[in-house]
Amino acid sequence: MNAPHTLDSARLGEHIGRLMRAAWALTGTREAAEDLVQETLVQVLAKPRQVHADDDIAYLLRALRNTYVSTRRSASRRPQLAAVDPDDLAFAATGHAAAPSAADVAETRLVYAAIAELPERFREVVVAIDVAGLSYRETAQALGVREATVTTRLFRGRDRLARALAA
Amino acid sequence: MWPITKRQLERDIARLADGSLETAEAAAAEARITAAGAPWVRSLQRQRAVVARVHAVAPEIPDAPSTLASAQRERAAGQRARRRRGFPLGARRPFALAGMTAAAMACAAVVTIVSLVGGGGGAGPSVAQAAALGLRTAQTGPPSALAQKSSLLALAQSGVAFPDWTRSFGWRPEGSRVDQLGGRTVTTVFYSRKSRTIAYSIVGGRTLGVPGGSDRERYAGTRLWVSVLAGRAVVTWNRLGHTCVLSGASVAPDALAHLAAWHAHGRVAF
Numbered sequence: 001m002n003a004p005h006t007l008d009s010a011r012l013g014e015h016i017g018r019l020m021r022a023a024w025a026l027t028g029t030r031e032a033a034e035d036l037v038q039e040t041l042v043q044v045l046a047k048p049r050q051v052h053a054d055d056d057i058a059y060l061l062r063a064l065r066n067t068y069v070s071t072r073r074s075a076s077r078r079p080q081l082a083a084v085d086p087d088d089l090a091f092a093a094t095g096h097a098a099a100p101s102a103a104d105v106a107e108t109r110l111v112y113a114a115i116a117e118l119p120e121r122f123r124e125v126v127v128a129i130d131v132a133g134l135s136y137r138e139t140a141q142a143l144g145v146r147e148a149t150v151t152t153r154l155f156r157g158r159d160r161l162a163r164a165l166a167a
Numbered sequence: 168m169w170p171i172t173k174r175q176l177e178r179d180i181a182r183l184a185d186g187s188l189e190t191a192e193a194a195a196a197e198a199r200i201t202a203a204g205a206p207w208v209r210s211l212q213r214q215r216a217v218v219a220r221v222h223a224v225a226p227e228i229p230d231a232p233s234t235l236a237s238a239q240r241e242r243a244a245g246q247r248a249r250r251r252r253g254f255p256l257g258a259r260r261p262f263a264l265a266g267m268t269a270a271a272m273a274c275a276a277v278v279t280i281v282s283l284v285g286g287g288g289g290a291g292p293s294v295a296q297a298a299a300l301g302l303r304t305a306q307t308g309p310p311s312a313l314a315q316k317s318s319l320l321a322l323a324q325s326g327v328a329f330p331d332w333t334r335s336f337g338w339r340p341e342g343s344r345v346d347q348l349g350g351r352t353v354t355t356v357f358y359s360r361k362s363r364t365i366a367y368s369i370v371g372g373r374t375l376g377v378p379g380g381s382d383r384e385r386y387a388g389t390r391l392w393v394s395v396l397a398g399r400a401v402v403t404w405n406r407l408g409h410t411c412v413l414s415g416a417s418v419a420p421d422a423l424a425h426l427a428a429w430h431a432h433g434r435v436a437f
Contacts, residue, residue, distance in 0.1 A: 034325070034326065035326050104224075107223075107224050108224040111220060111221055111224045112224070115221070126221075129185065130185065130218055130221045130222065131221065135187070136182075136187065148178065151177070151178040151181045151182065152174060152177055152178060152181075154181045155177040155178065155180055155181040155214070156177070158181070158184065158213075158214045158217050158218065159210070159213070159214070161217050161221075162213045162214065162216065162217040165217065165220065
């Protein structure tokens, strides 16, 4: 068993890309994903936790998921400040590299929107493994379930996703 | 030998689809699936296809680190300021004051780190270019108010909502437009009052460089840069890590600065 250590804030930058992708697939929009990641990091930094070596991303994904759940729960009690800007997706994907084609942008929107529509228990594992790139073990730790449960949910989540994308 | 259960086959397929099994295990799993029949083989093909599709679209977010760090710092500072003034946190969940201070300090560390990870800034349009969008015409009608007495409009760029100045200052939203400028999305809202029009632009992505020749001022606790470009007063400042540009002709720079720094008792987030 690895020795526990306090989450190293100096290494958080390494995980932001994966967290952003996971947040995007969870929320369905880049704008909401950015807010979710910010909220998660602020909370993680405010209360640094003991984690086991190499478990940082699993811990962060769990924090992201918890923040997402609590944010969504309270969303109905407050006004929504941000309107979704469809151009943001193109901007994010473009960055400083070559611009993606309209078809690429449309495909990204389609796939991420379909993931965001999955039932929560399936969406969580698809996001963790196929989007954020966590292992089955890390995902099980992040979600607090058995690895066998992760695998079963992943199969069913992908199956639903395949059907949704084929529709 | 025990019969293979449906659940076992599902797990085999899940792991085969993303290649997480070792070679020997994968061969055994594939044999089990083949023996189980054509529907299971098709299921594996379907899962492999969907995994490949998800991996293929995974978007790169090259400027996310600096954008996030910057917004994080601004947000933490804004929340602390609002808490000091005793205003509600609005859209944000409350944190313990000590926690927020620790967060702000830690965020500063992250800013440094992600700057190294994310590379240097500076790319993007100039403030003058963003201000020039204010000379164009609106593409859409006026955005509606977010809610009664909310002090915000139901329109935002990168999560930063435009203010509603109608009740407090008489500047009514007349229309809006969205432009791509130097690789950035810029949303502009036009406000009018007594036949004068001003334009409020919020630039997506990281903050822009300070415009040359502008005067730095602090107005109602907000740091602003004020300049005059082609006869138009231009005020620039940051909200939640994004550059805002307010410009107009026949409007005094002080008047624009007053509008720019308006917090609406903490409801307009900075």
